[in-house]
Amino acid sequence: MTPVSSATGEHAGDEAGTSWFYNPRVRGMIFQLLVVAALLGVVAFFAYNAKTNLERAGIASGLGFFSERAGFDISQTLVPYTNDSTYFRAFLVGLVNTLLVASIGILIATVIGFIVGVARLSKNFVIRQLAQLYVEILRNVPLLLQLLFWYKAVLSVLPSPRQSLEPVSGVFLNNRGLILPEVIGQPGSGLIGYAILSAIAGAYGIWRWARKRQLATGKQFPSLLVGIALIVLLPLLTFFVTGMPVDLSYAELKGFNFAGGTVVNPEFMALLLGLSLYTAAFIAEIVRAGILAVSHGQTEAAFSLGIRPRRTLQLVVIPQAMRVIIPPLTSQYLNLTKNSSLAVAIGYPDIVAVFAGTVLNQTGQAVEVIIITMLVYLTISLSTSAFMNWYNRRVALVER
Amino acid sequence: MTKKFLTIALGAALGLSATAASAATLDDVKAKGFLQCGSNTGLAGFAAPNDAGEWTGLDVDTCRAVAAAIFDDPEAVKFTPLTAKERFTALQTGEVDVLVRNTTWTMTRDTTLGLNFTGVNYYDGQGFMVRKSLDVTSALELSGASVCVQTGTTTELNLTDYFKANGMEYQPVVFEKLEEVNAAYDANRCDVYTTDASGLYSIRLQLTNPGDHVVLPEIISKEPLGPVVRQGDDQWFNLVKWTLFAMVNAEELGVTSANVEEMKGSDNPSIKRLLGVDGKFGESIGLSNDWAVRIIKHVGNYGEMFNKNVGPDTPLGIERGVNALWSKGGLQYAPPIR
Numbered sequence: 001m002t003p004v005s006s007a008t009g010e011h012a013g014d015e016a017g018t019s020w021f022y023n024p025r026v027r028g029m030i031f032q033l034l035v036v037a038a039l040l041g042v043v044a045f046f047a048y049n050a051k052t053n054l055e056r057a058g059i060a061s062g063l064g065f066f067s068e069r070a071g072f073d074i075s076q077t078l079v080p081y082t083n084d085s086t087y088f089r090a091f092l093v094g095l096v097n098t099l100l101v102a103s104i105g106i107l108i109a110t111v112i113g114f115i116v117g118v119a120r121l122s123k124n125f126v127i128r129q130l131a132q133l134y135v136e137i138l139r140n141v142p143l144l145l146q147l148l149f150w151y152k153a154v155l156s157v158l159p160s161p162r163q164s165l166e167p168v169s170g171v172f173l174n175n176r177g178l179i180l181p182e183v184i185g186q187p188g189s190g191l192i193g194y195a196i197l198s199a200i201a202g203a204y205g206i207w208r209w210a211r212k213r214q215l216a217t218g219k220q221f222p223s224l225l226v227g228i229a230l231i232v233l234l235p236l237l238t239f240f241v242t243g244m245p246v247d248l249s250y251a252e253l254k255g256f257n258f259a260g261g262t263v264v265n266p267e268f269m270a271l272l273l274g275l276s277l278y279t280a281a282f283i284a285e286i287v288r289a290g291i292l293a294v295s296h297g298q299t300e301a302a303f304s305l306g307i308r309p310r311r312t313l314q315l316v317v318i319p320q321a322m323r324v325i326i327p328p329l330t331s332q333y334l335n336l337t338k339n340s341s342l343a344v345a346i347g348y349p350d351i352v353a354v355f356a357g358t359v360l361n362q363t364g365q366a367v368e369v370i371i372i373t374m375l376v377y378l379t380i381s382l383s384t385s386a387f388m389n390w391y392n393r394r395v396a397l398v399e400r
Numbered sequence: 401m402t403k404k405f406l407t408i409a410l411g412a413a414l415g416l417s418a419t420a421a422s423a424a425t426l427d428d429v430k431a432k433g434f435l436q437c438g439s440n441t442g443l444a445g446f447a448a449p450n451d452a453g454e455w456t457g458l459d460v461d462t463c464r465a466v467a468a469a470i471f472d473d474p475e476a477v478k479f480t481p482l483t484a485k486e487r488f489t490a491l492q493t494g495e496v497d498v499l500v501r502n503t504t505w506t507m508t509r510d511t512t513l514g515l516n517f518t519g520v521n522y523y524d525g526q527g528f529m530v531r532k533s534l535d536v537t538s539a540l541e542l543s544g545a546s547v548c549v550q551t552g553t554t555t556e557l558n559l560t561d562y563f564k565a566n567g568m569e570y571q572p573v574v575f576e577k578l579e580e581v582n583a584a585y586d587a588n589r590c591d592v593y594t595t596d597a598s599g600l601y602s603i604r605l606q607l608t609n610p611g612d613h614v615v616l617p618e619i620i621s622k623e624p625l626g627p628v629v630r631q632g633d634d635q636w637f638n639l640v641k642w643t644l645f646a647m648v649n650a651e652e653l654g655v656t657s658a659n660v661e662e663m664k665g666s667d668n669p670s671i672k673r674l675l676g677v678d679g680k681f682g683e684s685i686g687l688s689n690d691w692a693v694r695i696i697k698h699v700g701n702y703g704e705m706f707n708k709n710v711g712p713d714t715p716l717g718i719e720r721g722v723n724a725l726w727s728k729g730g731l732q733y734a735p736p737i738r
Contacts, residue, residue: 256591259544353574
C-alpha cells in the first residue's frame with residue numbers, strides 16, 4: 001500500500017481487516033436494492049392482478065384503441081383533426097389545448113403578478129391598497145368558482161352573433177367567441193416567417209454585443225429600442241418587398257354564426273382569464289416577498305453611488321430578488337398547469353375533457369386513460385420544473 | 401372529483417382483489433338490506449328528487465321494482481347520482497348493484513365494458529331543441545350551428561354522424577354535467593341542445609322560459625335505454641331482466657297495482673303463473689314466488705310506471721308512442737312467464 005494522508009489512511013485502515021459485510025457502503029447498497037426489488041414486486045403484483053381481473057370481468061384492456069377512429073368532434077383543434085381521426089389524434093388535440101392555455105396563462109400571470117407585486121410596495125396609498133384588494137380577493141376565492149364566474153360573465157356580457165360587437169373592422173365579439181380574420185399565406189409568405197425569426201436572432205445578437213461592450217468599456221447602447229425596431233421593421237419590409245403575399249379572410253355572418261375566420265372560444269377566454277388572474281395574485285405575493293428580502297442597505301448603497309431609482313430597481317434590487325422569487329414561482333407555474341384541468345367544468349376541450357372524458361367513455365378503458373393522463377401532467381410538470389431549476393441556477397448568486 | 405375517486409377505486413379494486421368477488425350480488429344485497437342503484441344526477445321524469453326529497457322517475461321506479469321484488473319494500477333502495485362519465489366505472493367497481501340511468505344499449509357497451517344490459521325500459525331517440533326565435537323547423541336547417549352536448553354519451557357520436565351524413569358543419573360545446581349543459585344552453589352559448597328526445601322534454605321544463613324553446617321533429621338515432629348489471633352474475637342478471645318483463649307482462653294481462661290482490665283469484669293461467677299462484681317461477685331467480693305481486697303492488701305495471709312519471713298527464717306529457725305494448729303497435733314486448 002502506498003503511503004496515504006492521515007485522513008484517508010484512517011478510513012482505509014478500518015476497511016482492511018473487516019469483512020465486506022460490515023462495510024457501511026456495501027450494506028447501504030444491499031438494503032437499497034432490497035427496497036427497490038420489493039417495490040417493483042408490489043407494482044408487478046398490482047399490475048398483474050389488475051390485468052387478470054380486467055380480463056376476468058370482460059373489460060377490454062391495452063392501448064389498441066389509440067389507432068381506432070374517434071368519431072366525435074372537438075370545438076378547438078390546433079392540430080389537424082376531424083371526426084375520422086384516431087383517438088391518438090384526439091389525445092394530441094387535448095394535449096395541445098392544455099399546453100396552449102397553460103403557456104399563455106403563465107405569461108399573463110407572470111406579467112400581472114409582477115405589476116401587482118410591485119404595486120403592493122408602491123408609495124402611493126391608492127395603488128398599494130388596490131393591489132392588496134386584488135390579491136386578497138382573488139387568492140381567497142376557490143378557483144373553480146372563479147372560473148364559473150368568468151364563464152358566466154363572458155357569456156352574459158357578450159351579445160348573440162346577430163348583434164355582434166365589431167370593435168375593429170373585421171373583428172367580431174359575441175358569445176360564440178372572438179372572431180378574427182383568418183390569415184391565409186400566398187406563395188412567398190414563408191419569407192416573412194424567416195424574417196421574423198432572423199430579426200429575433202439579430203436582436204438577441206445585438207443585445208449580447210451591447211452587454212459585452214458595456215462590461216468592457218462602460219459605453220451604453222440602446223439595444224432594447226434597436227431590437228424592437230428590428231423585430232417590427234424587418235418583417236414589414238419583407239412583407240412589402242415580396243408584394244404583400246398575405247390575404248385576410250374576413251368572417252361573415254351566415255345563418256347562425258360566422259363562417260370563416262379564426263375563432264377564439266369563450267371557454268378559452270374564461271379559462272385563461274380565471275387561471276391567470278388567480279395565479280397572478282399568488283405571484284404578486286411572491287414578488288413582494290422577493291423584493292422585501294433584499295436588504296434596504298442595497299438600495300441605499302445604490303442611491304449613494306448616484307444610481308437613479310429605476311436603474312436601482314433594475315440592476316440592484318430585482319436581480320437579487322429573483323433568487324428568492326424563482327423557486328416559489330416554479331410552484332405557481334406548476335399549479336397553473338395542473339389547475340387548467342378544471343377546464344372540464346366550463347367545457348374547454350383540454351386533455352382531461354377530451355381524453356379523460358370523451359375518449360375514456362367511448363372506449364371504456366378507464367385504467368389506461370387515467371394513467372396516461374396522469375403521466376402527461378407529470379411530464380409537463382417535471383419539464384417545467386427542470387427548466388425553472390436551470391433558470392434558477394443561472395440567476396442564483398454567483399460568488400466571485 | 402368523484403370521477404377520479406371512482407377510477408382510483410377501480411384500479412384499487414382490480415389490483416387488490418386477487419380473488420375477484422365472483423359475486424352473488426343478490427346475496428350481497430340481501431345481507432346489506434337495501435339495493436344500491438346508480439341513477440341520473442337529475443333528469444325530471446326519469447330520476448330526480450321531488451319536493452319532498454324523494455327520488456322519483458321512470459328509472460327510479462325500475463330500481464324500486466327490483467327492491468320490491470327482493471324485499472317487498474320499494475323504499476329499500478339507495479340512489480347514487482352519477483354523471484354520464486362516471487356511470488360505468490361505478491357499476492364495474494361494485495359501487496352500485498344496478499345502473500338505471502337512461503343508458504343507451506350499444507354493442508360496445510354490452511361487449512367490452514364487462515357489463516350486461518337486461519332490457520329496455522324506454523325506447524328513445526336523439527332529437528334537437530332550439531329557440532323558437534331562430535325560426536328553424538327542421539334539423540336539416542342547422543348547418544353552422546353551435547351545439548351543446550354532454551360528454552361520454554352516444555349523443556356525442558350520433559351528432560357527429562348526423563351532421564356529417566347531411567354535409568353540414570357545426571361546433572360542438574361539450575360539458576361533463578347535465579346541469580352545465582343546461583346552463584350553457586340557457587345562457588345562449590349554443591343554438592342547439594341535443595340529447596335523447598325524452599331528455600329534451602324534461603330539460604325544457606328546467607329552462608328559464610320553457611315556452612321559448614321547441615323540440616324539432618327529427619329523431620336521428622335509436623336509443624334503447626335500459627338497466628345494466630355486471631357481467632358474470634347470471635342469477636342477478638336474470639332477476640333484473642325478469643323484473644322488467646314482469647311489469648310488461650302485467651300490463652299486457654291487465655294486472656295493475658289496484659287489482660293485483662283480486663287478480664290472484666283469476667282463472668287465466670298466464671296471470672296465475674305471473675302472480676305465483678301456479679308454478680315456482682320466483683324460486684328460479686332466488687326470490688319468493690309472489691315476487692311479481694310485490695312489484696306490481698308497490699310500483700305498478702309498466703304502463704302505470706310510464707304514465708305516472710312521463711306520461712301525457714305529467715308535465716313532460718310524453719305519448720306512449722313506440723313505448724306502447726307490442727299489441728298496441730309499440731315495441732314493449734316481454735317473453736312469457738311459463
